Amino acid sequence: MADEAVELVDRAALARARAELGAGFARILGYFREDGVKSLSALEDAMRKGNAAAMVIPAHTLKGEARQFGANVLAALAEKIEDHARACVEHHESPQDAIEDVVALRPLFLRTLALLDGEGAAPAAVRRPGGFGRRVA
16 A cells, blocks of 8 residues: 555655645635536446546546545646546547546545545544643643
């Protein structure tokens, strides 16, 4: 898993995100999870329908949110899908050539999330002095 961690997430970018977001990091990671699932579903549905135009925004959203957490492999695949969809729209073509990438996106997203969750991506809880039932002097 350590090798996969190096490949899937840029640790320096993740550390910057944690520092910049501070206490809001866990909340923003939760939004990434929710928005990512919605984007994946929209991409898969658009792919099934052969609707390249409907693929652009969810791929773009996933790309940007993934980059925020240093998930560069996920961001690169989403960008590849976005670029392909934009070209298909421009040339009035079917997005069928992106099917393998769209199929690969969900497992990559889930592995990336598991990595972020499993390796302590959420900031440590801040403990108050004292403790339950104890008065702080």
